[in-house]
Amino acid sequence: MNLDEQILSDLVVALKDLYPNIEVESTKNKLSTVLSEYYFQRVKLGEVHPDLEDKIQLFISAKKLEGLSSITLDNYLMELSMFADIVKKKAEDIATADVRMYLSQDGTLKMSTIRKKLSVLKSFFSWLASEEYIERDPTTKLKAPKDEYRLPKSLSIEQLEMLRESCDTVRQRAFLEILYATGCRLSEVHGLDKADINLQDMSTLVIGKGDKQREVYFSIRAMYHLGKYLKGRNDNCEALMVTERKPFRRLSKRGIQREIDIIAQKAGLQDKVSPHVLRHTFATLTLNNGAELVAIQELLGHSSPDTTLRYAKITHERKREQHQKYLIQ
Missing domain, CATH: 1.10.443.10 (Intergrase catalytic core)
Incomplete structure (x- = not known):
């Protein structure tokens, strides 16, 4: 069974569970007509979603054109890659809860580290929203943690x-x-x-x-x-x-x-x-x-x-x- 047929079968089964009285064959034919206009790619369990991966590359390319330094770009790419490895979703499906979960998963992180991570994610999702790749920015409601005020170390x-x-x-x-x-x-x-x-x-x-x-x-x-x-x-x-x-x-x-x-x-x-x-x-x-x-x-x-x-x-x-x-x- 190819991927298109698999998607069609999975959808019909899901609809049958919701609406037991639907006519299977006619529903299948209508769905087949609609789905024929789309291209699908299966995301395996545990893989980074290709959509999110593509959006990250687009973001990095855009920031490169803006003149950001190679060090900043490398830091952006590293942080977003770690995020994509944990939150395996399409960019438009990522919710505030996903971002909050990612930032809180490691309880040993310093507030300054969490603030830097959130800053990168805010920059990424704000850009996606401004370019109309996503309808809303999931980081808008998230506030950066307060700075830990520590005097810098210095020698006598x-x-x-x-x-x-x-x-x-x-x-x-x-x-x-x-x-x-x-x-x-x-x-x-x-x-x-x-x-x-x-x-x-x-x-x-x-x-x-x-x-x-x-x-x-x-x-x-x-x-x-x-x-x-x-x-x-x-x-x-x-x-x-x-x-x-x-x-x-x-x-x-x-x-x-x-x-x-x-x-x-x-x-x-x-x-x-x-x-x-x-x-x-x-x-x-x-x-x-x-x-x-x-x-x-x-x-x-x-x-x-x-x-x-x-x-x-x-x-x-x-x-x-x-x-x-x-x-x-």
Whole structure:
């Protein structure tokens, strides 16, 4: 029995259960005429529905044309693929309850993770609705969970010096100083080439979130150790950070993280240090030293000052100093 005949038989059986007195043959003939104008594909139990899969690809293609970064597109595709693997339905049949079930299935997820997942799904279904692929957006009634307000981790000046003293190689010291002095994200440093460094201005341009370009700066100390690292290299790779062994190539983000882990472990700070912690340290220590909040916002590449405000926690001594300095008696 082919697929069309199977669908026809299944429909007639279902209708017979609902209406026992129907005339089977005439009903079958009428249904056959209607169904002849459609193409059907059977979805096997446990498979991702091809309709949802197609809609995801259309969405990714549309967002690519809008100029979203490859990292954002990869994150969208990964999240939507996981969603499709759990909710095996046509896009138009997906209800709010399906989305809610997907988001709540893993009770160990942090609120920030659930918020990111919901953000991707809202973007996807909103686009489907605007393009009239679906009649209604099932995520409209879903509100993002409240943000968990946690102060970013940062190192003290003493801990930063401990890291510096724990570097065994020129390479490690250069990596540490670059991450701290620029306040860059790991992905931003990973993409830098040697030719990107403006030696005269001690600066470079990086590509941040949303493909936004900004200028960041090196300290004298960072430039010194970076210079030693580059002079000691004997490869032709254009990347700023490269592998230690041949064939020399751009060091992966995980490789940069591993170097920082090695330094932190020797310093006894292995549970407290990562490239992102160095970014937080740059922001916190610079603010505590009197930098303007708007300047730090620009240096970090934050689109909103609210994000930067998370770093504006100062020490007890700093608060007392500011009170004595600025209070009008």
